[in-house]
Amino acid sequence: MAASAAESARARPRPLSLTWLGVVPFMLFALMFLIIPATLLMIGAFQDPQGNFTLQNIANLNQPTIIKAYRTSIAISAASAFGGALIGFGIAYAVALGRVPRWIRPTMMTFSGVASNFAGVPLAFAFMATLGRTGLVTALLTSIFGFNIYRYGFNLLSFGGLTLTYLYFQIPLMILIMTPAIDGLKREWREASAILGATTWQYWRMVAFPILWPSLLGAFLLLFANAFGAIATAYALTGSSLNIITILLFAQIRGDVLHDPNLGYALALGMILITGLSNGAYIWLRSRSERWMR
Template sequence: MSVADAPAASAGAGEADLPGSGPRGVAEWLRGTGRNGFALLGLVPFFAYTVVFLGLPTASVAINAFRTAHGTWTLHNISLSFEGIYRDAFVTSLKVALCTSAIGVVFGGLFAQAVLSTRRNTVLRRVVTTASGVFANFGGVPLAFAFIATLGTTGMVTRMLHALGFDLSSTGFSLFTFSGIVVVYTYFQVPLMVLVITPALEGLRPQWREAAEGLGASAASYWRLVGLPVLAPALLGSFLLLFGSSFAAYATAWALTSGTVPLVPIKIGTLLSGNVITGGENLGKALGFEMIVVIAVAMVGYVLLTRRVSRWLR
Protein backbone atom coordinates (compact mmCIF):
# COMPACT_ATOMS: atom_id res chain seq x y z
CA MET A 1 0.00 0.00 0.00
CA SER A 2 1.32 3.42 -0.92
CA VAL A 3 1.63 6.32 1.44
CA ALA A 4 -1.08 8.15 -0.49
CA ASP A 5 -3.52 5.31 0.08
CA ALA A 6 -2.92 5.18 3.86
CA PRO A 7 -5.19 8.11 4.87
CA ALA A 8 -8.05 6.74 2.76
CA ALA A 9 -7.67 3.31 4.33
CA SER A 10 -7.60 4.84 7.82
CA ALA A 11 -10.72 6.86 7.08
CA GLY A 12 -12.54 3.77 5.80
CA ALA A 13 -11.58 1.83 8.91
CA GLY A 14 -12.84 4.66 11.15
CA GLU A 15 -16.19 4.80 9.35
CA ALA A 16 -16.60 1.04 9.64
CA ASP A 17 -16.07 1.28 13.40
CA LEU A 18 -18.67 4.00 13.91
CA PRO A 19 -21.88 2.74 15.55
CA GLY A 20 -24.77 2.62 13.12
CA SER A 21 -22.54 2.61 10.02
CA GLY A 22 -22.92 0.15 7.19
CA PRO A 23 -26.10 -1.29 5.68
CA ARG A 24 -27.15 -2.95 8.95
CA GLY A 25 -26.66 0.28 10.92
CA VAL A 26 -28.63 2.29 8.38
CA ALA A 27 -31.47 -0.24 8.54
CA GLU A 28 -31.52 -0.08 12.34
CA TRP A 29 -31.58 3.73 12.21
CA LEU A 30 -34.48 3.70 9.77
CA ARG A 31 -36.41 1.24 11.94
CA GLY A 32 -35.82 3.44 15.00
CA THR A 33 -36.91 6.53 13.11
CA GLY A 34 -40.03 4.72 11.96
CA ARG A 35 -40.93 3.70 15.49
CA ASN A 36 -40.46 7.26 16.72
CA GLY A 37 -42.50 8.54 13.82
CA PHE A 38 -45.37 6.20 14.62
CA ALA A 39 -45.16 7.20 18.29
CA LEU A 40 -45.36 10.88 17.37
CA LEU A 41 -48.17 10.13 14.94
CA GLY A 42 -50.17 8.70 17.83
CA LEU A 43 -49.90 12.06 19.62
CA VAL A 44 -51.42 14.00 16.73
CA PRO A 45 -55.05 13.62 17.98
CA PHE A 46 -54.02 14.84 21.43
CA PHE A 47 -52.20 17.88 20.08
CA ALA A 48 -55.06 18.64 17.70
CA TYR A 49 -57.59 18.43 20.54
CA THR A 50 -55.40 20.66 22.72
CA VAL A 51 -54.99 23.29 20.01
CA VAL A 52 -58.66 23.38 19.00
CA PHE A 53 -60.28 23.25 22.45
CA LEU A 54 -57.62 24.96 24.58
CA GLY A 55 -55.14 26.89 22.47
CA LEU A 56 -57.55 28.69 20.13
CA PRO A 57 -60.07 29.70 22.86
CA THR A 58 -57.23 30.93 25.07
CA ALA A 59 -55.77 32.98 22.21
CA SER A 60 -59.23 34.39 21.43
CA VAL A 61 -59.77 35.44 25.05
CA ALA A 62 -56.30 37.00 25.28
CA ILE A 63 -56.77 39.01 22.05
CA ASN A 64 -60.32 40.21 22.69
CA ALA A 65 -59.41 41.27 26.24
CA PHE A 66 -57.51 44.15 24.64
CA ARG A 67 -60.13 45.09 22.04
CA THR A 68 -63.32 47.10 22.06
CA ALA A 69 -66.65 45.96 20.68
CA HIS A 70 -65.70 47.78 17.44
CA GLY A 71 -62.41 45.91 17.10
CA THR A 72 -59.98 48.67 18.10
CA TRP A 73 -57.19 48.02 20.58
CA THR A 74 -57.62 49.31 24.12
CA LEU A 75 -56.58 48.82 27.74
CA HIS A 76 -59.95 49.99 29.05
CA ASN A 77 -61.21 46.44 29.65
CA ILE A 78 -58.20 45.58 31.79
CA SER A 79 -58.37 48.78 33.82
CA LEU A 80 -62.14 48.41 34.33
CA SER A 81 -61.70 44.84 35.57
CA PHE A 82 -59.74 46.18 38.56
CA GLU A 83 -62.44 48.60 39.64
CA GLY A 84 -65.60 48.37 41.71
CA ILE A 85 -67.50 45.09 41.79
CA TYR A 86 -64.94 43.33 39.60
CA ARG A 87 -62.12 44.13 42.01
CA ASP A 88 -64.30 42.89 44.87
CA ALA A 89 -64.94 39.69 42.92
CA PHE A 90 -61.19 39.11 42.53
CA VAL A 91 -60.62 39.73 46.23
CA THR A 92 -63.42 37.33 47.21
CA SER A 93 -62.20 34.65 44.79
CA LEU A 94 -58.68 34.94 46.16
CA LYS A 95 -59.98 34.66 49.73
CA VAL A 96 -62.03 31.56 48.91
CA ALA A 97 -59.12 29.94 47.07
CA LEU A 98 -56.56 30.71 49.78
CA CYS A 99 -58.85 29.61 52.62
CA THR A 100 -60.02 26.35 51.05
CA SER A 101 -56.51 25.51 49.82
CA ALA A 102 -55.05 25.97 53.31
CA ILE A 103 -57.81 23.81 54.84
CA GLY A 104 -57.30 21.18 52.17
CA VAL A 105 -53.53 21.05 52.64
CA VAL A 106 -53.75 20.72 56.43
CA PHE A 107 -56.57 18.23 56.77
CA GLY A 108 -55.83 16.36 53.56
CA GLY A 109 -52.18 15.96 54.50
CA LEU A 110 -53.01 14.74 58.02
CA PHE A 111 -55.62 12.33 56.68
CA ALA A 112 -53.25 10.93 54.06
CA GLN A 113 -50.51 10.41 56.65
CA ALA A 114 -52.96 8.68 59.01
CA VAL A 115 -54.00 6.28 56.24
CA LEU A 116 -50.40 5.60 55.18
CA SER A 117 -49.45 4.76 58.78
CA THR A 118 -51.53 1.59 58.45
CA ARG A 119 -50.25 -1.59 56.84
CA ARG A 120 -49.72 -1.72 53.09
CA ASN A 121 -52.28 -3.21 50.70
CA THR A 122 -55.07 -3.05 53.24
CA VAL A 123 -58.73 -2.59 52.38
CA LEU A 124 -58.68 0.79 54.13
CA ARG A 125 -56.02 2.17 51.81
CA ARG A 126 -57.82 0.97 48.69
CA VAL A 127 -61.14 2.35 49.90
CA VAL A 128 -59.64 5.73 50.80
CA THR A 129 -57.85 6.03 47.46
CA THR A 130 -60.96 5.13 45.48
CA ALA A 131 -63.22 7.38 47.53
CA SER A 132 -60.79 10.30 47.24
CA GLY A 133 -60.78 9.95 43.47
CA VAL A 134 -64.58 10.03 43.40
CA PHE A 135 -65.03 12.91 45.85
CA ALA A 136 -62.30 15.04 44.26
CA ASN A 137 -64.17 14.94 40.94
CA PHE A 138 -67.65 15.40 42.38
CA GLY A 139 -68.62 19.01 41.87
CA GLY A 140 -70.85 21.37 39.97
CA VAL A 141 -74.62 21.46 40.34
CA PRO A 142 -74.92 17.95 41.89
CA LEU A 143 -72.56 18.92 44.72
CA ALA A 144 -74.43 22.16 45.36
CA PHE A 145 -77.76 20.31 45.42
CA ALA A 146 -76.39 17.70 47.82
CA PHE A 147 -75.30 20.38 50.29
CA ILE A 148 -78.56 22.33 49.92
CA ALA A 149 -80.49 19.15 50.70
CA THR A 150 -78.24 18.56 53.71
CA LEU A 151 -77.33 21.94 55.22
CA GLY A 152 -79.74 24.28 53.47
CA THR A 153 -82.54 26.21 55.14
CA THR A 154 -84.78 23.12 55.07
CA GLY A 155 -81.99 20.59 54.76
CA MET A 156 -82.02 17.25 56.52
CA VAL A 157 -79.24 18.03 59.00
CA THR A 158 -80.61 21.54 59.60
CA ARG A 159 -84.03 20.15 60.54
CA MET A 160 -82.48 17.45 62.73
CA LEU A 161 -80.49 20.06 64.65
CA HIS A 162 -83.56 22.26 64.94
CA ALA A 163 -85.51 19.33 66.40
CA LEU A 164 -82.76 18.93 69.00
CA GLY A 165 -83.11 22.59 69.96
CA PHE A 166 -80.11 23.91 68.07
CA ASP A 167 -80.60 26.60 65.44
CA LEU A 168 -77.76 26.52 62.93
CA SER A 169 -78.48 30.06 61.77
CA SER A 170 -77.83 31.36 65.30
CA THR A 171 -74.12 30.67 64.77
CA GLY A 172 -74.06 33.04 61.80
CA PHE A 173 -73.45 30.19 59.34
CA SER A 174 -75.35 30.14 56.09
CA LEU A 175 -74.75 27.80 53.20
CA PHE A 176 -75.44 30.63 50.76
CA THR A 177 -72.68 32.96 51.94
CA PHE A 178 -68.87 33.06 51.84
CA SER A 179 -68.60 30.55 54.71
CA GLY A 180 -70.96 28.18 52.93
CA ILE A 181 -68.84 28.25 49.78
CA VAL A 182 -65.75 27.48 51.86
CA VAL A 183 -67.47 24.46 53.41
CA VAL A 184 -68.65 23.13 50.05
CA TYR A 185 -65.28 23.64 48.34
CA THR A 186 -63.53 21.88 51.21
CA TYR A 187 -65.54 18.78 50.29
CA PHE A 188 -63.48 18.25 47.13
CA GLN A 189 -60.30 20.01 48.21
CA VAL A 190 -59.46 17.56 51.02
CA PRO A 191 -59.78 14.41 48.82
CA LEU A 192 -57.79 16.10 46.08
CA MET A 193 -55.02 16.80 48.58
CA VAL A 194 -55.04 13.15 49.65
CA LEU A 195 -54.47 12.06 46.05
CA VAL A 196 -51.74 14.64 45.40
CA ILE A 197 -49.71 14.31 48.60
CA THR A 198 -49.84 10.52 48.97
CA PRO A 199 -46.94 9.81 46.52
CA ALA A 200 -44.73 12.35 48.33
CA LEU A 201 -45.55 10.81 51.73
CA GLU A 202 -44.79 7.35 50.39
CA GLY A 203 -41.41 8.68 49.21
CA LEU A 204 -40.25 9.36 52.76
CA ARG A 205 -37.69 6.71 53.57
CA PRO A 206 -38.39 4.61 56.69
CA GLN A 207 -34.63 4.65 57.30
CA TRP A 208 -34.78 8.41 57.89
CA ARG A 209 -37.21 7.99 60.75
CA GLU A 210 -35.28 5.04 62.16
CA ALA A 211 -32.06 7.05 62.08
CA ALA A 212 -33.77 10.00 63.79
CA GLU A 213 -35.20 7.77 66.49
CA GLY A 214 -31.81 6.12 66.92
CA LEU A 215 -30.32 9.53 67.60
CA GLY A 216 -32.97 10.20 70.24
CA ALA A 217 -35.31 12.42 68.21
CA SER A 218 -38.99 12.42 69.07
CA ALA A 219 -41.76 12.13 66.48
CA ALA A 220 -42.30 15.89 66.60
CA SER A 221 -38.57 16.53 66.11
CA TYR A 222 -38.46 14.14 63.16
CA TRP A 223 -41.30 15.93 61.38
CA ARG A 224 -39.94 19.37 62.23
CA LEU A 225 -36.33 18.70 61.18
CA VAL A 226 -36.67 15.99 58.52
CA GLY A 227 -40.18 15.24 57.31
CA LEU A 228 -41.62 18.71 56.78
CA PRO A 229 -38.46 20.22 55.18
CA VAL A 230 -38.39 17.35 52.67
CA LEU A 231 -42.12 17.64 52.03
CA ALA A 232 -42.13 21.45 51.86
CA PRO A 233 -41.96 21.65 48.03
CA ALA A 234 -44.67 18.98 47.72
CA LEU A 235 -46.91 20.77 50.22
CA LEU A 236 -46.44 24.12 48.50
CA GLY A 237 -47.04 22.55 45.09
CA SER A 238 -50.20 20.88 46.39
CA PHE A 239 -51.36 24.22 47.77
CA LEU A 240 -50.92 25.82 44.34
CA LEU A 241 -52.85 23.00 42.68
CA LEU A 242 -55.71 23.31 45.15
CA PHE A 243 -55.62 27.08 44.74
CA GLY A 244 -56.11 26.76 40.99
CA SER A 245 -58.91 24.23 41.43
CA SER A 246 -60.81 26.49 43.83
CA PHE A 247 -60.12 29.77 42.04
CA ALA A 248 -61.52 28.50 38.73
CA ALA A 249 -64.61 26.69 40.10
CA TYR A 250 -67.85 28.08 38.71
CA ALA A 251 -70.87 25.79 38.57
CA THR A 252 -70.93 24.88 42.27
CA ALA A 253 -70.82 28.49 43.47
CA TRP A 254 -73.38 29.63 40.91
CA ALA A 255 -75.86 26.86 41.78
CA LEU A 256 -75.30 27.47 45.48
CA THR A 257 -75.55 31.27 45.68
CA SER A 258 -77.10 32.35 42.34
CA GLY A 259 -74.40 35.00 42.12
CA THR A 260 -75.06 36.69 45.48
CA VAL A 261 -71.42 36.09 46.46
CA PRO A 262 -69.16 37.98 44.02
CA LEU A 263 -66.70 35.59 42.39
CA VAL A 264 -64.72 36.13 39.21
CA PRO A 265 -66.10 33.08 37.32
CA ILE A 266 -69.66 34.18 38.12
CA LYS A 267 -68.95 37.72 36.92
CA ILE A 268 -67.50 36.35 33.68
CA GLY A 269 -70.59 34.20 33.10
CA THR A 270 -72.87 37.17 33.75
CA LEU A 271 -70.97 39.43 31.35
CA LEU A 272 -70.81 36.85 28.57
CA SER A 273 -74.56 36.20 28.86
CA GLY A 274 -75.21 39.95 28.53
CA ASN A 275 -77.40 40.16 31.63
CA VAL A 276 -75.72 43.29 33.06
CA ILE A 277 -73.83 45.30 30.49
CA THR A 278 -74.72 45.23 26.82
CA GLY A 279 -71.56 44.68 24.81
CA GLY A 280 -69.59 43.74 27.92
CA GLU A 281 -68.33 40.48 26.42
CA ASN A 282 -64.80 41.81 26.06
CA LEU A 283 -64.82 42.93 29.68
CA GLY A 284 -65.68 39.36 30.61
CA LYS A 285 -62.84 38.17 28.42
CA ALA A 286 -60.50 40.58 30.21
CA LEU A 287 -61.50 38.96 33.50
CA GLY A 288 -61.00 35.57 31.90
CA PHE A 289 -57.55 36.56 30.65
CA GLU A 290 -56.55 37.64 34.15
CA MET A 291 -57.82 34.32 35.52
CA ILE A 292 -55.73 32.50 32.91
CA VAL A 293 -52.65 34.42 34.07
CA VAL A 294 -53.30 33.56 37.73
CA ILE A 295 -53.90 29.88 36.98
CA ALA A 296 -50.86 29.72 34.68
CA VAL A 297 -48.60 31.12 37.40
CA ALA A 298 -49.99 28.64 39.93
CA MET A 299 -49.57 25.69 37.56
CA VAL A 300 -46.02 26.64 36.55
CA GLY A 301 -45.10 26.84 40.22
CA TYR A 302 -46.74 23.46 40.81
CA VAL A 303 -44.79 21.83 37.96
CA LEU A 304 -41.47 23.27 39.11
CA LEU A 305 -42.03 22.16 42.69
CA THR A 306 -43.15 18.70 41.56
CA ARG A 307 -39.92 18.27 39.62
CA ARG A 308 -37.89 19.19 42.68
CA VAL A 309 -39.84 16.71 44.80
CA SER A 310 -39.27 13.93 42.26
CA ARG A 311 -35.51 14.54 42.40
CA TRP A 312 -35.42 14.50 46.19
CA LEU A 313 -37.57 11.42 46.68
CA ARG A 314 -35.99 9.10 44.11
Protein backbone atom coordinates (compact mmCIF):
# COMPACT_ATOMS: atom_id res chain seq x y z
CA MET A 1 0.00 0.00 0.00
CA ALA A 2 2.77 2.38 1.00
CA ALA A 3 4.78 1.35 -2.06
CA SER A 4 1.86 2.06 -4.40
CA ALA A 5 1.37 5.46 -2.77
CA ALA A 6 5.05 6.26 -3.24
CA GLU A 7 4.93 5.19 -6.89
CA SER A 8 1.84 7.31 -7.52
CA ALA A 9 3.56 10.28 -5.86
CA ARG A 10 6.60 9.84 -8.13
CA ALA A 11 4.38 9.51 -11.19
CA ARG A 12 2.45 12.68 -10.34
CA PRO A 13 3.93 15.61 -12.31
CA ARG A 14 5.70 18.13 -10.16
CA PRO A 15 4.41 21.71 -10.26
CA LEU A 16 6.52 24.02 -12.37
CA SER A 17 8.81 26.06 -10.13
CA LEU A 18 8.78 29.80 -10.72
CA THR A 19 12.09 30.42 -9.01
CA TRP A 20 13.92 30.19 -12.34
CA LEU A 21 12.15 33.35 -13.47
CA GLY A 22 14.64 35.30 -11.37
CA VAL A 23 17.43 34.59 -13.85
CA VAL A 24 15.37 35.47 -16.94
CA PRO A 25 16.42 39.17 -16.96
CA PHE A 26 20.07 38.15 -16.72
CA MET A 27 19.70 35.58 -19.51
CA LEU A 28 17.97 38.12 -21.75
CA PHE A 29 20.67 40.68 -21.01
CA ALA A 30 23.43 38.17 -21.78
CA LEU A 31 21.64 37.08 -24.97
CA MET A 32 21.15 40.61 -26.32
CA PHE A 33 24.47 42.17 -25.30
CA LEU A 34 26.88 39.22 -25.22
CA ILE A 35 25.82 36.10 -27.10
CA ILE A 36 24.17 37.68 -30.17
CA PRO A 37 26.86 40.39 -30.68
CA ALA A 38 29.65 37.83 -30.24
CA THR A 39 27.98 35.50 -32.73
CA LEU A 40 27.55 38.27 -35.29
CA LEU A 41 31.14 39.32 -34.72
CA MET A 42 32.45 35.80 -35.38
CA ILE A 43 30.34 35.54 -38.52
CA GLY A 44 31.51 38.94 -39.74
CA ALA A 45 35.15 37.94 -39.29
CA PHE A 46 34.69 35.41 -42.10
CA GLN A 47 32.78 37.67 -44.50
CA ASP A 48 33.78 40.27 -47.06
CA PRO A 49 31.90 43.59 -47.48
CA GLN A 50 29.45 41.83 -49.81
CA GLY A 51 28.67 39.14 -47.23
CA ASN A 52 30.53 36.32 -48.97
CA PHE A 53 32.61 33.79 -47.05
CA THR A 54 36.34 34.58 -46.96
CA LEU A 55 39.46 33.88 -44.93
CA GLN A 56 41.16 37.07 -46.06
CA ASN A 57 40.27 38.93 -42.87
CA ILE A 58 42.06 36.28 -40.80
CA ALA A 59 45.02 36.38 -43.19
CA ASN A 60 45.20 40.18 -42.86
CA LEU A 61 45.90 39.80 -39.14
CA ASN A 62 49.47 38.99 -40.17
CA GLN A 63 50.17 42.65 -40.95
CA PRO A 64 53.14 44.11 -38.99
CA THR A 65 51.01 46.92 -37.52
CA ILE A 66 48.41 44.48 -36.20
CA ILE A 67 51.01 42.07 -34.81
CA LYS A 68 52.74 44.98 -33.05
CA ALA A 69 49.40 46.15 -31.63
CA TYR A 70 48.71 42.68 -30.22
CA ARG A 71 52.21 42.51 -28.72
CA THR A 72 51.90 45.96 -27.14
CA SER A 73 48.49 45.13 -25.68
CA ILE A 74 49.72 41.82 -24.31
CA ALA A 75 52.80 43.51 -22.80
CA ILE A 76 50.76 46.28 -21.14
CA SER A 77 48.21 43.78 -19.85
CA ALA A 78 50.91 41.48 -18.49
CA ALA A 79 52.83 44.35 -16.85
CA SER A 80 49.75 45.85 -15.21
CA ALA A 81 48.54 42.39 -14.15
CA PHE A 82 51.91 41.53 -12.60
CA GLY A 83 52.16 44.85 -10.80
CA GLY A 84 48.56 44.69 -9.65
CA ALA A 85 48.98 41.10 -8.44
CA LEU A 86 52.19 41.84 -6.55
CA ILE A 87 51.02 45.03 -4.84
CA GLY A 88 47.46 43.82 -4.37
CA PHE A 89 48.59 40.60 -2.71
CA GLY A 90 50.76 42.54 -0.28
CA ILE A 91 47.86 44.78 0.68
CA ALA A 92 45.47 41.82 0.94
CA TYR A 93 47.92 40.03 3.22
CA ALA A 94 48.23 43.11 5.44
CA VAL A 95 44.45 43.51 5.60
CA ALA A 96 43.72 39.83 6.27
CA LEU A 97 46.60 38.75 8.50
CA GLY A 98 48.48 41.90 9.43
CA ARG A 99 48.03 43.58 12.78
CA VAL A 100 46.31 46.67 11.42
CA PRO A 101 43.55 48.70 13.11
CA ARG A 102 40.14 47.09 12.78
CA TRP A 103 38.66 49.93 10.74
CA ILE A 104 41.21 49.57 7.93
CA ARG A 105 39.79 46.34 6.47
CA PRO A 106 36.20 47.53 5.81
CA THR A 107 37.53 50.85 4.55
CA MET A 108 39.98 49.16 2.20
CA MET A 109 37.40 46.67 0.90
CA THR A 110 34.88 49.45 0.26
CA PHE A 111 37.46 51.54 -1.56
CA SER A 112 38.57 48.52 -3.60
CA GLY A 113 35.00 47.78 -4.64
CA VAL A 114 34.65 51.33 -5.96
CA ALA A 115 38.14 51.76 -7.43
CA SER A 116 38.08 48.42 -9.29
CA ASN A 117 35.17 49.77 -11.36
CA PHE A 118 36.58 53.27 -11.83
CA ALA A 119 37.85 53.39 -15.41
CA GLY A 120 37.23 55.01 -18.74
CA VAL A 121 37.25 58.77 -19.37
CA PRO A 122 36.99 59.77 -15.67
CA LEU A 123 40.09 57.73 -14.79
CA ALA A 124 42.03 59.12 -17.75
CA PHE A 125 41.07 62.68 -16.79
CA ALA A 126 42.05 62.04 -13.16
CA PHE A 127 45.54 60.89 -14.16
CA MET A 128 45.99 63.72 -16.63
CA ALA A 129 45.00 66.22 -13.90
CA THR A 130 47.40 64.53 -11.48
CA LEU A 131 50.42 63.36 -13.50
CA GLY A 132 50.01 65.22 -16.78
CA ARG A 133 52.56 67.81 -17.90
CA THR A 134 50.59 70.47 -16.01
CA GLY A 135 49.12 68.08 -13.44
CA LEU A 136 48.95 68.76 -9.73
CA VAL A 137 51.64 66.28 -8.63
CA THR A 138 53.90 67.26 -11.53
CA ALA A 139 53.60 70.94 -10.60
CA LEU A 140 54.22 70.28 -6.91
CA LEU A 141 57.33 68.20 -7.59
CA THR A 142 58.65 70.89 -9.89
CA SER A 143 57.92 73.87 -7.63
CA ILE A 144 58.92 72.31 -4.29
CA PHE A 145 61.77 69.95 -5.20
CA GLY A 146 62.73 71.25 -8.63
CA PHE A 147 62.18 67.76 -10.01
CA ASN A 148 60.34 67.55 -13.31
CA ILE A 149 59.43 63.93 -13.98
CA TYR A 150 59.03 64.59 -17.71
CA ARG A 151 62.66 65.70 -18.02
CA TYR A 152 63.72 62.27 -16.78
CA GLY A 153 61.76 60.30 -19.34
CA PHE A 154 58.34 59.90 -17.75
CA ASN A 155 55.43 60.24 -20.17
CA LEU A 156 51.84 59.57 -19.19
CA LEU A 157 50.92 58.98 -22.83
CA SER A 158 53.22 55.99 -23.18
CA PHE A 159 53.57 52.32 -22.33
CA GLY A 160 54.62 53.07 -18.75
CA GLY A 161 52.00 55.77 -18.28
CA LEU A 162 49.15 53.55 -19.45
CA THR A 163 50.40 50.66 -17.31
CA LEU A 164 50.50 52.97 -14.28
CA THR A 165 46.96 54.12 -15.03
CA TYR A 166 45.71 50.54 -15.30
CA LEU A 167 47.20 49.77 -11.89
CA TYR A 168 44.59 52.04 -10.34
CA PHE A 169 41.85 49.46 -10.98
CA GLN A 170 44.08 46.36 -11.13
CA ILE A 171 45.33 46.62 -7.54
CA PRO A 172 41.85 46.95 -5.95
CA LEU A 173 40.58 44.04 -8.05
CA MET A 174 43.46 41.89 -6.77
CA ILE A 175 42.62 42.88 -3.20
CA LEU A 176 39.00 41.83 -3.67
CA ILE A 177 40.03 38.46 -5.11
CA MET A 178 42.85 37.53 -2.76
CA THR A 179 41.52 38.70 0.61
CA PRO A 180 38.91 35.89 0.81
CA ALA A 181 41.53 33.40 -0.41
CA ILE A 182 43.95 34.42 2.36
CA ASP A 183 41.10 34.28 4.86
CA GLY A 184 40.58 30.67 3.75
CA LEU A 185 43.96 29.60 5.14
CA LYS A 186 43.02 27.56 8.16
CA ARG A 187 44.57 28.34 11.52
CA GLU A 188 45.13 24.63 12.11
CA TRP A 189 47.59 24.46 9.20
CA ARG A 190 49.81 27.13 10.71
CA GLU A 191 49.56 25.62 14.19
CA ALA A 192 50.46 22.19 12.86
CA SER A 193 53.50 23.54 11.01
CA ALA A 194 54.62 25.41 14.14
CA ILE A 195 54.27 22.25 16.24
CA LEU A 196 56.43 20.40 13.73
CA GLY A 197 59.10 23.07 14.06
CA ALA A 198 58.58 24.97 10.80
CA THR A 199 59.53 28.62 10.63
CA THR A 200 57.22 31.28 9.21
CA TRP A 201 59.11 31.23 5.91
CA GLN A 202 58.87 27.44 5.72
CA TYR A 203 55.14 27.59 6.44
CA TRP A 204 54.56 30.05 3.60
CA ARG A 205 56.89 28.24 1.20
CA MET A 206 55.63 24.70 1.85
CA VAL A 207 52.00 25.19 2.94
CA ALA A 208 50.45 28.59 2.29
CA PHE A 209 51.89 29.45 -1.12
CA PRO A 210 51.18 26.02 -2.68
CA ILE A 211 47.55 26.39 -1.54
CA LEU A 212 47.28 30.00 -2.68
CA TRP A 213 49.16 29.44 -5.94
CA PRO A 214 46.07 28.57 -8.04
CA SER A 215 44.30 31.65 -6.69
CA LEU A 216 47.34 33.85 -7.39
CA LEU A 217 47.80 32.58 -10.93
CA GLY A 218 44.07 32.72 -11.60
CA ALA A 219 43.88 36.30 -10.31
CA PHE A 220 46.82 37.25 -12.53
CA LEU A 221 45.01 35.84 -15.57
CA LEU A 222 41.82 37.66 -14.63
CA LEU A 223 43.74 40.93 -14.28
CA PHE A 224 45.39 40.27 -17.64
CA ALA A 225 42.03 39.80 -19.35
CA ASN A 226 40.65 42.84 -17.55
CA ALA A 227 43.41 45.07 -18.91
CA PHE A 228 43.51 43.47 -22.36
CA GLY A 229 39.89 44.37 -23.10
CA ALA A 230 40.05 47.95 -21.77
CA ILE A 231 39.56 50.62 -24.43
CA ALA A 232 37.90 53.70 -22.94
CA THR A 233 40.75 54.53 -20.56
CA ALA A 234 43.45 53.96 -23.19
CA TYR A 235 41.62 55.91 -25.91
CA ALA A 236 40.79 58.85 -23.64
CA LEU A 237 44.35 58.97 -22.27
CA THR A 238 46.53 58.32 -25.31
CA GLY A 239 44.23 58.77 -28.29
CA SER A 240 45.97 57.17 -31.26
CA SER A 241 49.52 57.85 -30.02
CA LEU A 242 49.86 54.31 -28.65
CA ASN A 243 49.35 51.36 -30.96
CA ILE A 244 47.30 48.88 -28.94
CA ILE A 245 44.78 46.43 -30.28
CA THR A 246 41.65 47.97 -28.76
CA ILE A 247 42.37 51.40 -30.29
CA LEU A 248 43.22 49.78 -33.64
CA LEU A 249 39.96 47.82 -33.47
CA PHE A 250 38.02 51.03 -32.78
CA ALA A 251 39.70 52.70 -35.77
CA GLN A 252 38.82 49.79 -38.09
CA ILE A 253 35.14 49.71 -37.13
CA ARG A 254 34.35 53.38 -36.45
CA GLY A 255 37.25 55.32 -37.99
CA ASP A 256 37.28 57.38 -41.17
CA VAL A 257 40.74 56.37 -42.43
CA LEU A 258 41.15 52.75 -41.34
CA HIS A 259 37.54 51.78 -41.98
CA ASP A 260 37.29 48.03 -42.53
CA PRO A 261 34.57 46.56 -40.27
CA ASN A 262 35.24 42.97 -41.26
CA LEU A 263 38.92 43.28 -40.41
CA GLY A 264 37.79 44.83 -37.15
CA TYR A 265 35.65 41.76 -36.51
CA ALA A 266 38.70 39.57 -37.10
CA LEU A 267 40.71 41.69 -34.65
CA ALA A 268 37.94 41.31 -32.08
CA LEU A 269 37.85 37.56 -32.71
CA GLY A 270 41.53 37.36 -31.81
CA MET A 271 40.84 39.35 -28.65
CA ILE A 272 38.00 37.00 -27.73
CA LEU A 273 40.29 34.00 -28.10
CA ILE A 274 42.97 35.54 -25.87
CA THR A 275 40.58 36.74 -23.16
CA GLY A 276 38.57 33.51 -23.41
CA LEU A 277 41.67 31.41 -22.77
CA SER A 278 42.62 33.66 -19.85
CA ASN A 279 39.17 33.52 -18.27
CA GLY A 280 38.88 29.78 -18.88
CA ALA A 281 42.20 29.17 -17.15
CA TYR A 282 41.10 31.45 -14.30
CA ILE A 283 37.86 29.48 -13.79
CA TRP A 284 39.77 26.18 -13.78
CA LEU A 285 42.36 27.44 -11.31
CA ARG A 286 39.66 28.93 -9.10
CA SER A 287 37.84 25.59 -8.94
CA ARG A 288 41.10 23.92 -7.86
CA SER A 289 41.68 26.53 -5.20
CA GLU A 290 38.14 26.21 -3.83
CA ARG A 291 38.63 22.49 -3.27
CA TRP A 292 41.50 23.26 -0.87
CA MET A 293 39.53 25.97 0.92
CA ARG A 294 36.55 23.75 1.76
